[in-house]
Amino acid sequence: MLPEQQEFELTIVDVSRSGPGVARDPDGRVVFVPGTAPGDRVRVRVSKVEKRFVEAELLEVIAPSLERVAPRCRVFGKCGGCQWQHLDYSLQWRTKVSGALHALSRVGIRADGLPRDEFPASDPWSYRNRIQLRGGSFGVGFYSRGSHQVVPIDRCEIAREELNAALPSNRDEAIRRDASSKLELEVSESGEVSATWNSGHAAQGFRQIHDAQNALLQGWIAEKVNPGRVLLDLYGGSGNLSLGLSCRFDRVHSVDIGAGRLLGRLGGDVLPANVKFHSSDVGKWASRNRSIESSAGGACIIDPPREGCGEALPAICGLLDESSITQLFAVGCDPDSWARDVSRLVSKGWRLECLAFFDFFPQTIHFESVACLVRV
Ligand SMILES: C[S@@+](CC[C@H](N)C(=O)[O-])C[C@H]1O[C@@H](n2cnc3c(N)ncnc32)[C@H](O)[C@@H]1O
Structure with missing residues (x-):
């Protein structure tokens, strides 16, 4: 030993x-x-x-291996953000896809033969539309791997260039404030950068951090979804995955614990009349509203946070049964909790039809998996 x-x-x-x-x-x-x-x-x-x-x-x-490449970032290996800048991007992507299939096999699902679409990022750099930094007398930086020590930075290779351009003035502000602070920098869809000091994570509400990959995810679901009477968008955020589909359904229900705050994202946009946002915990909402769309039929998108649906899943399945939903898109950013939810859905009478994987987070181990399931 x-x-x-x-x-x-x-x-x-x-x-x-x-x-x-x-x-x-x-x-x-x-x-x-x-x-x-x-x-x-x-x-x-x-x-x-x-x-x-x-x-x-x-x-x-x-x-060195032939698959090793020179990391772009000066603080790679110290900063806790990226794990794989030293790996050729094609190896990063192969590892993510085989990792998702492995996660499924661990819960008893053989998915190698299923139809599958893969969406690696066309540009694996300069993609993040939001970064969270720590500020202090040292300037600004990220937490180092596995600790709360801060690694000062003067640029981030996976952040959008607009955010890098905003770093110097915010570094000066962090030094001026002196005390340890939290800073969230975000570039909006129209290209404006906003700085939020000392507020919670995703202070302005959840938004997918890779706009180009998000458009691919929206497009994939739009291509696969069968129009029907009702669309349920569970953990729907500000309707990112369902608003564009509202013309294909009579009614859309989007449920998110932060729906009220998240709707601020839509600004003055007028919501389609058939879309209803519910600001609630999904499990509680599904239990209380089991009969809200009795026998309506249609589709459902489930996009929970990293830990998956957890204890909400039985209530979600009850709602799906009652509403006679026949098509389900299970989206997840953690392969293990996603695979666990997919296997629980399979055990409740859903059949896995096809898969898609999207790289929202190049240079890191993270990515998004989607399973399309139909009622057996
Ligand atoms: C991965 S995000 C997906 C958001 C949205 N589908 C999108 O594409 O932007 C997960 C969402 O789940 C919400 N959430 C977390 N826990 C929740 C809960 N117990 N009940 C309802 N929503 C929850 C968060 O507010 C967040 O918007």
């Missing part, structure tokens, strides 16, 4: 969907090494020994 702090050499053979490169130690046990690429010959130091795996930190790349 390798003791902690021991240093040794190994060859990385794979990359795990959670980020680190994967190798075997001399005893055949799995070793995870962050910041490595398959094919790298590296020197590492053991940082944690568990029964079935070892974690090690990278000390030196002795011979």
